[in-house]
Amino acid sequence: MTEQEALHQRFNKVWRNLPGWGTLAAVNHTSVGRRFMLTGAIFFLIGGLLALLIRMQLALPGQEFLNPDVYSQVFTMHGTVMMFLFAIPILEGAAIYLIPKMIGARDLIFPRLGALGYYCYLFGGIIVISSLLLGMAPSSGWFMYTPLSSTEFSPGPGSDFWLLGITFVEISSVSAGIELVVAILRSRTPGMTLSKMPIFCWYILVTALMIVFGFPPLILASILLELERAAGMPFFDVAAGGDPVLWQHLFWLFGHPEVYIIFLPAAGIVSTILPVFTGRPLVGYRWVVMAVILTGFISFGLWAHHMFTVGIPQLAQAFFSMASMLVAIPTAIQVFAWLATLWAGRVVYSLPMLWVFGFLFVFVLGGLTGVMLAMVPFNWQVHDTHFVVAHLHYVLVGGMLFPLIGGLYYWLPHFSGRMPSERLGRWGFGLVFVGFNATFFLMHLTGLLGMPRRVDTYETGFGWDWLNMLSSVGSFVIAMGVAIIIIDVLLHFRFGRKAGNNPWNADTLEWTTGTPPTMYNFASLPEINSRHPLWDNPELLQSIPAGEHGLTQIEHGRRETFGTDAITGKLKEVMLLPTNSWLPLLVASSLAVVCISLLTRSYLAAVVITIVAAIFLFRWSWENGGHPLAAPLGDKEPVEAPLQSRTLDGSGLWGMVITLLADGALFLALLFGWLYLWAVAPNWTLPDESLVSLPVMAWSGAFLTFATWWYCRAVKQLKAGDDTGLQTRFWVVTAAGAIHLVLLVGVTLVSPLAITELAHDAVLLVMLMFLIFHSSISVIATALQALRVRYGYVSKELPYEPVVLQPLWLFSLATFWCSVASFLLLPIAWGAA
Amino acid sequence: MKTLRAHPLHLFAGPLLWAIWYVVLYSGQALGCETAPPPANAGVWTWLNGLLLLHTLVFAVVLLYLTWLAHRSTPAESGNGRFILKVSTGVYLVATIAVLAIGLQSVIYPPCV
Numbered sequence: 001m002t003e004q005e006a007l008h009q010r011f012n013k014v015w016r017n018l019p020g021w022g023t024l025a026a027v028n029h030t031s032v033g034r035r036f037m038l039t040g041a042i043f044f045l046i047g048g049l050l051a052l053l054i055r056m057q058l059a060l061p062g063q064e065f066l067n068p069d070v071y072s073q074v075f076t077m078h079g080t081v082m083m084f085l086f087a088i089p090i091l092e093g094a095a096i097y098l099i100p101k102m103i104g105a106r107d108l109i110f111p112r113l114g115a116l117g118y119y120c121y122l123f124g125g126i127i128v129i130s131s132l133l134l135g136m137a138p139s140s141g142w143f144m145y146t147p148l149s150s151t152e153f154s155p156g157p158g159s160d161f162w163l164l165g166i167t168f169v170e171i172s173s174v175s176a177g178i179e180l181v182v183a184i185l186r187s188r189t190p191g192m193t194l195s196k197m198p199i200f201c202w203y204i205l206v207t208a209l210m211i212v213f214g215f216p217p218l219i220l221a222s223i224l225l226e227l228e229r230a231a232g233m234p235f236f237d238v239a240a241g242g243d244p245v246l247w248q249h250l251f252w253l254f255g256h257p258e259v260y261i262i263f264l265p266a267a268g269i270v271s272t273i274l275p276v277f278t279g280r281p282l283v284g285y286r287w288v289v290m291a292v293i294l295t296g297f298i299s300f301g302l303w304a305h306h307m308f309t310v311g312i313p314q315l316a317q318a319f320f321s322m323a324s325m326l327v328a329i330p331t332a333i334q335v336f337a338w339l340a341t342l343w344a345g346r347v348v349y350s351l352p353m354l355w356v357f358g359f360l361f362v363f364v365l366g367g368l369t370g371v372m373l374a375m376v377p378f379n380w381q382v383h384d385t386h387f388v389v390a391h392l393h394y395v396l397v398g399g400m401l402f403p404l405i406g407g408l409y410y411w412l413p414h415f416s417g418r419m420p421s422e423r424l425g426r427w428g429f430g431l432v433f434v435g436f437n438a439t440f441f442l443m444h445l446t447g448l449l450g451m452p453r454r455v456d457t458y459e460t461g462f463g464w465d466w467l468n469m470l471s472s473v474g475s476f477v478i479a480m481g482v483a484i485i486i487i488d489v490l491l492h493f494r495f496g497r498k499a500g501n502n503p504w505n506a507d508t509l510e511w512t513t514g515t516p517p518t519m520y521n522f523a524s525l526p527e528i529n530s531r532h533p534l535w536d537n538p539e540l541l542q543s544i545p546a547g548e549h550g551l552t553q554i555e556h557g558r559r560e561t562f563g564t565d566a567i568t569g570k571l572k573e574v575m576l577l578p579t580n581s582w583l584p585l586l587v588a589s590s591l592a593v594v595c596i597s598l599l600t601r602s603y604l605a606a607v608v609i610t611i612v613a614a615i616f617l618f619r620w621s622w623e624n625g626g627h628p629l630a631a632p633l634g635d636k637e638p639v640e641a642p643l644q645s646r647t648l649d650g651s652g653l654w655g656m657v658i659t660l661l662a663d664g665a666l667f668l669a670l671l672f673g674w675l676y677l678w679a680v681a682p683n684w685t686l687p688d689e690s691l692v693s694l695p696v697m698a699w700s701g702a703f704l705t706f707a708t709w710w711y712c713r714a715v716k717q718l719k720a721g722d723d724t725g726l727q728t729r730f731w732v733v734t735a736a737g738a739i740h741l742v743l744l745v746g747v748t749l750v751s752p753l754a755i756t757e758l759a760h761d762a763v764l765l766v767m768l769m770f771l772i773f774h775s776s777i778s779v780i781a782t783a784l785q786a787l788r789v790r791y792g793y794v795s796k797e798l799p800y801e802p803v804v805l806q807p808l809w810l811f812s813l814a815t816f817w818c819s820v821a822s823f824l825l826l827p828i829a830w831g832a833a
Numbered sequence: 834m835k836t837l838r839a840h841p842l843h844l845f846a847g848p849l850l851w852a853i854w855y856v857v858l859y860s861g862q863a864l865g866c867e868t869a870p871p872p873a874n875a876g877v878w879t880w881l882n883g884l885l886l887l888h889t890l891v892f893a894v895v896l897l898y899l900t901w902l903a904h905r906s907t908p909a910e911s912g913n914g915r916f917i918l919k920v921s922t923g924v925y926l927v928a929t930i931a932v933l934a935i936g937l938q939s940v941i942y943p944p945c946v
Contacts, residue, residue, distance in 0.1 A: 193912070193913040193916075194841065194913055194916065194917065195912070195913045195916035195917075286916065286919055286920050286923075287923070289920050290920045290923040290924050290927070293844055293845065293848065293920070293924055294848060294924060294927050294928075296848070297845075297848030297849070297851060297852055298848070298851075298931065300852065301851075301852070301855050301935075313862070313866060313942075313944065313945050313946060314942045314943070314946055315862060315882075315938060315939060315942040315943065315944050315945075315946075316859060316862055316863065318938035318941065318942050319855075319858065319859060319862075319935050319938055322934050322935045322938060323855070323931070323935055326930075326931050326934060326935070329927065329930075330927070566841075567841055567913065567917075568913060675860075679863060679864055679867045680863075680867065
């Protein structure tokens with residue numbers, strides 16, 4: 001056995017998954033990423049089958065193949081599955097799989113969070129799909145507009161399946177977003193500054209931040225609508241002071257950025273592939289980074305262009321119309337950068353490049369119709385017609401599916417170590433490209449001729465017949481192309497020729513991890529001083545697996561990777577990564593039972609299982625830092641840098657801050673909802689005096705303020721290297737926080753809120769529940785910290801965890817007083833004025 | 834001479850200012866129309882349009898100034914710092930353009946019709 005093989009065996013022993021069923025406890029990013037992608041691919045096939053059903057129904061006028069109700073379920077589920085269960089998760093899976101390998105890390109920073117996210121996605125997806133098999137699928141369209149999705153017009157459980165199942169899936173999206181942001185910023189291999197990051201990482205960084213800010217409004221909207229349906233809280237009921245248009249705002253606050261959340265990773269794939277097949281660096285790296293950042297922001301300012309027909313004043317429409325046109329600027333910058341790269345390089349027309357060319361053609365057409373739709377008068381004309389359906393498929397299929405399949409062919413040798421069939425691949429591309437344009441280009445015409453979307457049938461004589469027939473034929477041509485791609489992928493595992501280590505002569509680090517990759521990615525972590533490490537230093541392909549770089553110790557049995565400075569890439573600490581664990585599966589399973597209990601209206605069971613899930617989660621938090629199962633003091637400390645549990649600025653703090661950004665976005669969405677209903681809802685009523693006792697809230701806030709202040713003092717003292725009396729301080733904080741919590745719960749219970757009669761009171765209850773939730777976590781987590789001090793898991797040598805918890809206390813304090821000011825004091829002040 | 838330090842915050846500060854400006858613009862227009870809507874026949878020369886335009890110009894001037902500062906500070910930096918400031922210059926500039934392109938609509942349309 002060579003020295004390199006011996007090193008591999010030692011690493012493999014620490015990093016491998018458990019055998020047999022134990023593989024379900026796997027947390028490493030390679031396994032989790034593959035599972036995300038495989039599951040996403042299965043959902044894609046389900047969504048595709050639903051699309052074929054739609055096209056079969058519309059192929060001829062007057063068809064009765066599907067009845068109207070089933071047809072509504074089918075098109076709703078097609079959109080839902082493709083958007084929520086395929087597009088986002090599969091791209092997240094690709095990012096989860098690729099990012100650590102590209103930045104020179106052994107795993108993502110929060111591996112158990114990734115595993116939890118996967119199981120939430122899987123179980124949520126199964127719950128949503130099961131509604132279809134039970135014949136009670138949602139039927140209000142994938143954006144679930146109220147009041148159509150409300151109890152009055154959708155009395156069955158279909159909407160509940162959507163709201164609960166999709167919210168469950170969104171836990172997965174947000175958790176992936178958080179861990180990707182922190183991983184990219186804090187675990188790049190030494191020397192990899194921001195300006196030397198692979199361009200794909202910039203795309204994923206911006207996308208992940210968009211997820212962090214973009215998903216909470218939909219999570220809030222789903223919670224509100226489910227509360228309306230299950231408990232009769234009338235957020236969207238005009239008669240009770242609600243407003244159905246609030247749903248549209250909250251949905252599209254998420255929904256439009258989501259288009260770019262889907263597009264950006266795919267564009268990142270294109271920006272990664274193009275340089276490899278043109279043999280030169282991407283033209284305008286800086287311009288592309290700028291464009292990606294701008295796209296991330298501007299895409300949040302377009303949401304109302306989906307609502308041009310709901311009665312918004314012309315000036316506001318003009319704002320959104322102009323913003324919709326402006327987003328074409330950063331997109332065009334990227335397109336021109338790609339064209340310039342093609343122009344300046346020597347193009348190799350391999351399979352991945354075919355898909356890139358297909359992407360450029362289809363996506364640019366979709367972008368052009370997007371600019372057309374940004375014009376308000378044109379938008380009015382084609383609103384809710386097949387023109388819009390054609391546009392969104394050109395943008396999403398062109399902007400996401402084409403690059404995704406290009407990426408699949410590009411990284412297939414990385415997954416399997418074998419090459420795909422060029423011939424089958426070209427047939428697959430040809431059929432999908434021709435079929436796609438046949439299906440959807442003609443749909444522009446059908447829409448311009450006035451055919452509304454979502455109608456289950458139509459009469460002959462409008463000139464739609466032949467267009468629909470050809471569209472349907474095209475959809476089956478796409479299906480043939482997809483079938484050939486699947487066959488190609490399946491066959492290549494057995495018949496594909498061996499790929500070697502870097503078959504495309506790529507420039508990025510993932511190709512040094514082996515084809516297929518090892519579970520630990522890198523036996524040694526290199527110093528990187530180039531944007532194209534494998535072009536500038538090809539011997540990395542041999543020196544990394546040979547263990548010639550950093551962090552090669554593995555005898556301690558811990559999973560470790562380097563933690564570096566977010567900007568300069570300088571080495572700061574060694575990060576301890578959790579090993580295989582059943583806790584993510586247990587937590588996700590519990591949450592799935594909670595979800596099913598809510599669906600079946602078994603609320604007592606839901607409460608009990610929620611407590612079980614919380615116990616699992618707190619147990620999860622227990623096995624960290626200086627715990628014997630993690631890295632107790634003095635246990636073979638690393639030589640390159642300290643373990644992060646011995647530092648004050650570890651990944652946990654970053655994870656907490658990014659999580660609180662998502663949390664803050666949800667709070668802001670709630671505040672927006674409150675102000676929106678107040679300003680717009682015609683029957684909104686403010687009581688003459690506050691229904692929630694202000695003196696009790698003031699006392700509750702005073703205790704919270706004291707607890708937060710005392711906690712911050714304890715942390716300051718700990719940072720100064722003094723841990724005397726730390727346990728007592730934490731118990732004092734816990735006690736003060738508990739009194740605050742008791743007062744808050746008490747005031748919630750005794751306030752005379754008519755939550756089923758007035759939207760105003762219902763929103764107040766949601767606000768109070770938000771505060772109770774956060775304060776509860778702060779108090780319990782601090783009590784656990786006090787216990788951990790007692791057990792010796794937290795001390796001046798292990799100061800990491802209290803620092804992580806500090807932002808949560810500050811967040812709880814800020815949202816408490818902000819809520820008191822906005823929800824309780826402002827209405828009084830307004831009434832007095 | 835005032836210069837900018839090559840802090841990564843500058844990569845996001847331009848669009849962040851744009852976002853704050855945009856939220857205030859849209860909500861200000863909506864709240865203005867709810868609480869004290871100018872007469873429909875008043876055209877574009879109303880107090881609300883004036884306020885929105887002033888708001889736009891203030892932010893545009895600030896963003897343009899930051900663009901200039903970032904541009905002027907770039908030569909003094911190298912490596913990663915230079916990268917951050919060069920990208921930031923472009924980001925500030927496009928944010929300025931976005932503020933003006935969107936905000937100047939208030940000299941074209943009446944606010945509440």
